Amino acid sequence: MNLNLRNAIIHNxxxxxxxxxxxxxxxxxxxxxxxxxxxxxxxxxxxxxxSSEQDKQEMLSALEAGLKK
Incomplete structure:
Protein backbone atom coordinates (compact mmCIF):
# COMPACT_ATOMS: atom_id res chain seq x y z
CA MET A 1 0.00 0.00 0.00
CA ASN A 2 1.43 3.37 -1.03
CA LEU A 3 0.10 5.92 1.48
CA ASN A 4 1.15 9.52 1.13
CA LEU A 5 1.01 10.69 4.73
CA ARG A 6 1.31 14.37 3.84
CA ASN A 7 -1.70 14.23 1.49
CA ALA A 8 -3.72 12.18 3.97
CA ILE A 9 -3.13 14.72 6.75
CA ILE A 10 -4.02 17.64 4.50
CA HIS A 11 -7.13 15.83 3.31
CA ASN A 12 -8.21 15.17 6.92
CA SER A 51 3.69 32.97 5.06
CA SER A 52 5.39 36.19 4.07
CA GLU A 53 9.10 36.65 4.64
CA GLN A 54 8.29 38.88 7.62
CA ASP A 55 6.05 36.18 9.13
CA LYS A 56 8.78 33.59 8.61
CA GLN A 57 11.28 35.79 10.44
CA GLU A 58 8.82 36.21 13.33
CA MET A 59 8.34 32.44 13.52
CA LEU A 60 12.09 31.88 13.50
CA SER A 61 12.55 34.46 16.26
CA ALA A 62 9.83 32.82 18.35
CA LEU A 63 11.36 29.39 17.76
CA GLU A 64 14.84 30.59 18.68
CA ALA A 65 13.51 32.24 21.86
CA GLY A 66 11.53 29.14 22.79
CA LEU A 67 14.55 26.90 22.39
CA LYS A 68 16.66 29.11 24.70
CA LYS A 69 14.36 28.50 27.67
Missing part, protein backbone atom coordinates in the same frame (compact mmCIF):
# COMPACT_ATOMS: atom_id res chain seq x y z
CA UNK A 13 -8.11 18.85 7.89
CA UNK A 14 -9.11 20.48 4.61
CA UNK A 15 -12.25 22.52 5.08
CA UNK A 16 -11.84 22.75 8.86
CA UNK A 17 -12.63 26.03 10.54
CA UNK A 18 -9.98 27.98 12.43
CA UNK A 19 -11.47 26.71 15.70
CA UNK A 20 -11.25 23.11 14.50
CA UNK A 21 -7.68 23.61 13.34
CA UNK A 22 -6.76 25.14 16.70
CA UNK A 23 -8.38 22.20 18.51
CA UNK A 24 -6.38 19.79 16.35
CA UNK A 25 -3.11 21.58 17.11
CA UNK A 26 -3.77 21.98 20.84
CA UNK A 27 -4.86 18.35 21.15
CA UNK A 28 -1.77 17.11 19.30
CA UNK A 29 0.53 19.17 21.52
CA UNK A 30 -1.23 18.44 24.81
CA UNK A 31 -1.23 14.66 24.34
CA UNK A 32 2.52 14.68 23.85
CA UNK A 33 2.28 11.58 21.67
CA UNK A 34 5.08 11.24 19.16
CA UNK A 35 2.70 9.79 16.59
CA UNK A 36 1.19 13.31 16.31
CA UNK A 37 4.50 14.91 15.29
CA UNK A 38 4.21 14.16 11.55
CA UNK A 39 0.79 15.83 11.47
CA UNK A 40 2.10 18.91 13.21
CA UNK A 41 5.01 18.96 10.80
CA UNK A 42 2.67 18.93 7.82
CA UNK A 43 0.59 21.73 9.32
CA UNK A 44 3.75 23.75 9.94
CA UNK A 45 4.81 23.16 6.35
CA UNK A 46 1.48 24.59 5.14
CA UNK A 47 1.89 27.61 7.41
CA UNK A 48 5.48 28.16 6.28
CA UNK A 49 4.61 27.87 2.59
CA UNK A 50 1.82 30.44 2.94
Missing amino acids: VSGNTQAQLEDTIVDAISTGEEKMLPGLGVLFEVIWNH
Whole structure:
Protein backbone atom coordinates (compact mmCIF):
# COMPACT_ATOMS: atom_id res chain seq x y z
CA MET A 1 0.00 0.00 0.00
CA ASN A 2 1.43 3.37 -1.03
CA LEU A 3 0.10 5.92 1.48
CA ASN A 4 1.15 9.52 1.13
CA LEU A 5 1.01 10.69 4.73
CA ARG A 6 1.31 14.37 3.84
CA ASN A 7 -1.70 14.23 1.49
CA ALA A 8 -3.72 12.18 3.97
CA ILE A 9 -3.13 14.72 6.75
CA ILE A 10 -4.02 17.64 4.50
CA HIS A 11 -7.13 15.83 3.31
CA ASN A 12 -8.21 15.17 6.92
CA VAL A 13 -8.11 18.85 7.89
CA SER A 14 -9.11 20.48 4.61
CA GLY A 15 -12.25 22.52 5.08
CA ASN A 16 -11.84 22.75 8.86
CA THR A 17 -12.63 26.03 10.54
CA GLN A 18 -9.98 27.98 12.43
CA ALA A 19 -11.47 26.71 15.70
CA GLN A 20 -11.25 23.11 14.50
CA LEU A 21 -7.68 23.61 13.34
CA GLU A 22 -6.76 25.14 16.70
CA ASP A 23 -8.38 22.20 18.51
CA THR A 24 -6.38 19.79 16.35
CA ILE A 25 -3.11 21.58 17.11
CA VAL A 26 -3.77 21.98 20.84
CA ASP A 27 -4.86 18.35 21.15
CA ALA A 28 -1.77 17.11 19.30
CA ILE A 29 0.53 19.17 21.52
CA SER A 30 -1.23 18.44 24.81
CA THR A 31 -1.23 14.66 24.34
CA GLY A 32 2.52 14.68 23.85
CA GLU A 33 2.28 11.58 21.67
CA GLU A 34 5.08 11.24 19.16
CA LYS A 35 2.70 9.79 16.59
CA MET A 36 1.19 13.31 16.31
CA LEU A 37 4.50 14.91 15.29
CA PRO A 38 4.21 14.16 11.55
CA GLY A 39 0.79 15.83 11.47
CA LEU A 40 2.10 18.91 13.21
CA GLY A 41 5.01 18.96 10.80
CA VAL A 42 2.67 18.93 7.82
CA LEU A 43 0.59 21.73 9.32
CA PHE A 44 3.75 23.75 9.94
CA GLU A 45 4.81 23.16 6.35
CA VAL A 46 1.48 24.59 5.14
CA ILE A 47 1.89 27.61 7.41
CA TRP A 48 5.48 28.16 6.28
CA ASN A 49 4.61 27.87 2.59
CA HIS A 50 1.82 30.44 2.94
CA SER A 51 3.69 32.97 5.06
CA SER A 52 5.39 36.19 4.07
CA GLU A 53 9.10 36.65 4.64
CA GLN A 54 8.29 38.88 7.62
CA ASP A 55 6.05 36.18 9.13
CA LYS A 56 8.78 33.59 8.61
CA GLN A 57 11.28 35.79 10.44
CA GLU A 58 8.82 36.21 13.33
CA MET A 59 8.34 32.44 13.52
CA LEU A 60 12.09 31.88 13.50
CA SER A 61 12.55 34.46 16.26
CA ALA A 62 9.83 32.82 18.35
CA LEU A 63 11.36 29.39 17.76
CA GLU A 64 14.84 30.59 18.68
CA ALA A 65 13.51 32.24 21.86
CA GLY A 66 11.53 29.14 22.79
CA LEU A 67 14.55 26.90 22.39
CA LYS A 68 16.66 29.11 24.70
CA LYS A 69 14.36 28.50 27.67
